Amino acid sequence: MSDFLLATAGAILFTVAVGLVRILGGPGDADRMMAAQLIGTGGIASLLLIAAATGARGVDDVALGLAILAAFASAAFVNSGAPAEEPDPNPADDR
Amino acid sequence: MSSATLAGLVGAALVGLGLYGVIADPQPLRKILAFNLIGSGVFLVFGIVARKGAAAGLSADPVPQAMVITGIVVAFAASALAVALTLRLFEETGRATLRPDAGTKPPDDGADAE
Amino acid sequence: MTEGASAFAATAGGSLLALPILVPAAGVLLSFLLGGRQAERIALALMPVQFGFAVAIASLIWRSGQPLVYVLGGYAPPLGIALRADGFSAVMLVTTSLIMPAAGLYARTNFATPNDGTERRAPLVFWTLLQAIQAALSLIFLGGDLFNLYVALELLTFAAAPLVCLDGRPETLAAALRYLMFALFGALFYLLGVALLYGAYGTLDIVLLSRQIRAEPAVWLAAGLMTAGLLAKTALFPLHLWLPPAHANAPAAASAVLSGLVVKGSFFLIVRLWFNVLPALPNAVPGAILAALGSAAILAGSALALRQERLKLLIAYSTVAQIGYLFLMFPLASGPWSAEAFSGGVMQALSHAFAKAAMFLSAGLIAESLGHDRIAGLGGAGRAMPVTFLALGLGGLSLMGLPPSGGFAAKWLLMKASIEAGQWVWAVVMLAGGLLAGGYLYRVLAPALSGNRPRLKSPPRRSRENVALALALAAVLLAFAPPTFFAFLQIGRPAAGAALR
Amino acid sequence: MSVLQALDVGLAFLVFAVAAWTVFAPGPFAATVGYVVYGLLLSLVWIRLFAVDVALTEAAIGSGVTGVLLIGAAARLRGAETTPAEEALTGLTRLFAAGLCLLVAAALAAVVLLLPDQGPTLAPQSMERLPETGLGNPVTAVLIAFRSFDTMLEKVVLVLGVVGVWSLAADRYWGGAPGEARAERPEPTLAFFAQVLAPIGILVGVHVFWVGADEPGGAFQGGAILAAMWMIVMMARLTEAPQASAFWLRLALIAGPAVFLAAGVAGAVVAGGFFAYPPGLAKPLILFIETFMTFTIAVTLPMLVAGPPRREPRR
Structure with missing residues (x-):
């Protein structure tokens, strides 16, 4: 059972990593922020799977905290004005 | 190789990587980022030390863990101070640089402008 | 820990050790809370208290002939934290508690809160951080646990860096940022070494560690990393780049504290590391490396000081040079002459603290009175403000190492030790450094004492001149330190390398 | 436990790759976003070290609040991103710096490998x-x-x-x-x-x-x-x-x-x-x-x- 959970966690991390390669490159900052959010979601999922498999205590709180803070980071991004370095298709959305 | 040793090797690599960033990148903000990388590498070394100290029913030695928590908070405060300095410097001069001669013109009114 | 038990038998009066840390820390919190003029009042009121603590600790050590030990919270090391004071700590504590009030009295003019009591930025920050420096230094001198000392290093950084850019000019901001970067680098490398030592021995208590340390890879790497980090904070050549702009641009009272005391904090930890934590390591090679860097610092720092156009920068570069002397004690610290070398190093730290504080305060007065501190424009200034220049000159006497001065005593002891050890090269460097110091001081003093009196914007206030003069006289008086003083320095000093004891 | 080991290796590789991105990323903003991701991955590593308290702290402060601090700074520093040519290090200095960093990392790695599996502990x-x-x-x-x-x-x-x-x-x-x-x-x-x-x-x-x-x-x-x-x-x-x-x-x-x-x-x-x-x-x-x-x-x-x-x- 635990091997299955771990394998699932690994698979999620792998897909996230692939997505990361694609998106961290940009072109815009908003794309990059999306990459961060993507790995946030995937990371939390694999975190819970790893915790279930290895029996570490208290990991659900870490997952909760991560979920809340990931949302917080994107709010900060929006608040920072999020102007893109490269021309953004919809600059009006960001201001 | 145990996961603890692996984490320790990652820590060592992070210290090297961060050190390179600190030395090679002239922008203060990038240097601050690199400092954070070094910091987390150092914390990971504490982490493997803690993990290798698993005993008495604990999966990891609590003392180094507590030190890492203290260290993370201090590192954050240091980043905040460095960022504030960088931003102020940028506001004053229009650029953020650590060059020693950046605007070292001798002050014309009282060198000791207190 | 039966083995550790004897090291932590509570010594009478040990609880006194917590007070020089906790009282200024409480002062910081209160000053920040109450704000306005209260910050200055609290800071100045606590300074005599701090002096009282320092003297009480010193006299307890003197009477018992043993280091003072205190265990915090009843949790004995290795689990908990111990404070420990030996002769060296006590001397540094007393020195700090003398220089701090001098800087404080001097700074009252510059950092006064307006009469209506409105809180101003610079005064609040200055008086709060001055107390923070005091707390951090006390902890550095008294801390017995390497991680606790890391916290002390960070306290010191956070207290010192904002003082550099208190006036907000762009060049001071750049200087403060550079200072902060070097300090962060130093603290992280120190911390990395701490992690390795804990990993190897499971304790960070200095006494417990010193009993277990063996020459093995982890220890060598830890020693190298920690020393490199502390050197960056001490500004030993070639890691000195941050110091001159930072110390030259800070307000004079802050410069006095930064140059006189703050760099000594990290130097103190290097001494602690090699003499108290790692005495079991063969230290001939590391000692020689440190002294070689020190020699380079003496020559390069003095040569650069000779070329400066501004007085405060000249004094700052001379700090780079004088820091170099501190490191000449390391290769000489084993063998029968080790006590002499150790005393010489400590004497250099003390006399430089007083002399440099006096010189920065004098330079501040000169800059305020003339409206500038360009060396080319100092002609005749010595006639217009003789007391200020007397303080500057007496401080310079110590830097050159001419008798009678603490600097002379320090350099004499170091030179004697190096000749007895057959390591002539350090003696030659010291002589060259003295000559160069004479050169750069001549550049300042010769024109100042001749020529026409310049018009002063405002004459310096006599009380402030007296503060600078008192510090300079203290540097001179150190020359007359009695032999008991040197015996006191040896209290609690573990035998280094092959030394007896 | 070979699945777990594979996961660990993958995680270690990912952490290192994202860290390298934050150092070599084209602009400060891209680098800070990389740092946020990095902090998140680091929390996973801390879970694997059974240091859940640290994982929480890293997630909250190391990645969360520090990330926001740096993102805000990067946004405000737009326009200061270009490095004047005279400030860039020469190739030789870079090489020297890289060598030094490699040396430090290698020494550290060697010592880490030498640490005993059951270390001293409190x-x-x-x-x-x-x-x-x-x-x-x-x-x-x-x-x-x-x-x-x-x-x-x-x-x-x-x-x-x-x-x-x-x-x-x-x-x-x-x-x-x-x-x-x-x-x-x-x-x-x-x-x-x-x-x-x-x-x-x-x-x-x-x-x-x-x-x-x-x-x-x-x-x-x-x-x-x-x-x-x-x-x-x-x-x-x-x-x-x-x-x-x-x-x-x-x-x-x-x-x-x-x-x-x-x-x-x-x-x-x-x-x-x-x-x-x-x-x-x-x-x-x-x-x-x-x-x-x-x-x-x-x-x-x-x-x-x-x-x-x-x-x-x-x-």
């Missing part, structure tokens, strides 16, 4: 004295009892951090509120988001603090989550940043270390030593101190992120 001693504190989480016990002196001083470091950041204000703004005054109306989406997230986040923050006595969690982690919630509410302009001269703000900023210090000194009178807890009263006293510490962290972190006062003080 775990038994911590567990032996844990009952005296009445706590169930040994990490909290180290922080608030065994090494409480470190923790108290580290809180003072945070206060100094605020003093240092505020000291960068222009004189005319001293005492005013941090952050630029914004006339524009808040972004409705952001405001809605903050209204939804903040109550949940506050609940989680208090929960994390409260379970910290016995389970992973505690004052730092809970305080950091609370801090994030206050920041998001300020970002959404649902509330104003307080004035730096406000007495209540100063009181909130020093409350944690002040209560801790006072308790430490009281220990000298009541329990026979500085920072000693009277037997039997240890747990309530520790929770009392931690409550103030949580509160102070929740107030301090946003102030450190907000930067120096940038508005004229209101009287």
Whole structure:
């Protein structure tokens, strides 16, 4: 059972990593922020799977905290004005 | 190789990587980022030390863990101070640089402008 | 820990050790809370208290002939934290508690809160951080646990860096940022070494560690990393780049504290590391490396000081040079002459603290009175403000190492030790450094004492001149330190390398 | 356990790759986003090291709040991103720097590999004295009892951090509120988001603090989550940043270390030593101190992120 959970966690991390390669490159900052959010979601999922498999205590709180803070980071991004370095298709959305 | 040793090797690599960033990148903000990388590498070394100290029913030695928590908070405060300095410097001069001669013109009114 | 038990038998009066840390820390919190003029009042009121603590600790050590030990919270090391004071700590504590009030009295003019009591930025920050420096230094001198000392290093950084850019000019901001970067680098490398030592021995208590340390890879790497980090904070050549702009641009009272005391904090930890934590390591090679860097610092720092156009920068570069002397004690610290070398190093730290504080305060007065501190424009200034220049000159006497001065005593002891050890090269460097110091001081003093009196914007206030003069006289008086003083320095000093004891 | 090992190797590779991205990324903004991702992955590593308390702290402070600090800075530094040619290091210096860093990393790696698998530890001693504190989480016990002196001083470091950041204000703004005054109306989406997230986040923050006595969690982690919630509410302009001269703000900023210090000194009178807890009263006293510490962290972190006062003080 635990091997299955771990394998699932690994698979999620792998897909996230692939997505990361694609998106961290940009072109815009908003794309990059999306990459961060993507790995946030995937990371939390694999975190819970790893915790279930290895029996570490208290990991659900870490997952909760991560979920809340990931949302917080994107709010900060929006608040920072999020102007893109490269021309953004919809600059009006960001201001 | 145990996961603890692996984490320790990652820590060592992070210290090297961060050190390179600190030395090679002239922008203060990038240097601050690199400092954070070094910091987390150092914390990971504490982490493997803690993990290798698993005993008495604990999966990891609590003392180094507590030190890492203290260290993370201090590192954050240091980043905040460095960022504030960088931003102020940028506001004053229009650029953020650590060059020693950046605007070292001798002050014309009282060198000791207190 | 039966083995550790004897090291932590509570010594009478040990609880006194917590007070020089906790009282200024409480002062910081209160000053920040109450704000306005209260910050200055609290800071100045606590300074005599701090002096009282320092003297009480010193006299307890003197009477018992043993280091003072205190265990915090009843949790004995290795689990908990111990404070420990030996002769060296006590001397540094007393020195700090003398220089701090001098800087404080001097700074009252510059950092006064307006009469209506409105809180101003610079005064609040200055008086709060001055107390923070005091707390951090006390902890550095008294801390017995390497991680606790890391916290002390960070306290010191956070207290010192904002003082550099208190006036907000762009060049001071750049200087403060550079200072902060070097300090962060130093603290992280120190911390990395701490992690390795804990990993190897499971304790960070200095006494417990010193009993277990063996020459093995982890220890060598830890020693190298920690020393490199502390050197960056001490500004030993070639890691000195941050110091001159930072110390030259800070307000004079802050410069006095930064140059006189703050760099000594990290130097103190290097001494602690090699003499108290790692005495079991063969230290001939590391000692020689440190002294070689020190020699380079003496020559390069003095040569650069000779070329400066501004007085405060000249004094700052001379700090780079004088820091170099501190490191000449390391290769000489084993063998029968080790006590002499150790005393010489400590004497250099003390006399430089007083002399440099006096010189920065004098330079501040000169800059305020003339409206500038360009060396080319100092002609005749010595006639217009003789007391200020007397303080500057007496401080310079110590830097050159001419008798009678603490600097002379320090350099004499170091030179004697190096000749007895057959390591002539350090003696030659010291002589060259003295000559160069004479050169750069001549550049300042010769024109100042001749020529026409310049018009002063405002004459310096006599009380402030007296503060600078008192510090300079203290540097001179150190020359007359009695032999008991040197015996006191040896209290609690573990035998280094092959030394007896 | 080969699946687990494969996972570990994959995770290690990912952490290193993202760290390398933050160093070599094309612009500061891309680098900071990389850092946020990096912090997240690092939390996973800490879970694998069975250091859940640290994972929480890393997630909350190392990645969360630091990430926001750096993202904000990168956004404000636009225009300063180009490096003047004279500041770039020459190829030779770069090579030298790379060699030096490689050397440090290799030496460190070698020493790490040499560390014994069962290293020296203070775990038994911590567990032996844990009952005296009445706590169930040994990490909290180290922080608030065994090494409480470190923790108290580290809180003072945070206060100094605020003093240092505020000291960068222009004189005319001293005492005013941090952050630029914004006339524009808040972004409705952001405001809605903050209204939804903040109550949940506050609940989680208090929960994390409260379970910290016995389970992973505690004052730092809970305080950091609370801090994030206050920041998001300020970002959404649902509330104003307080004035730096406000007495209540100063009181909130020093409350944690002040209560801790006072308790430490009281220990000298009541329990026979500085920072000693009277037997039997240890747990309530520790929770009392931690409550103030949580509160102070929740107030301090946003102030450190907000930067120096940038508005004229209101009287």
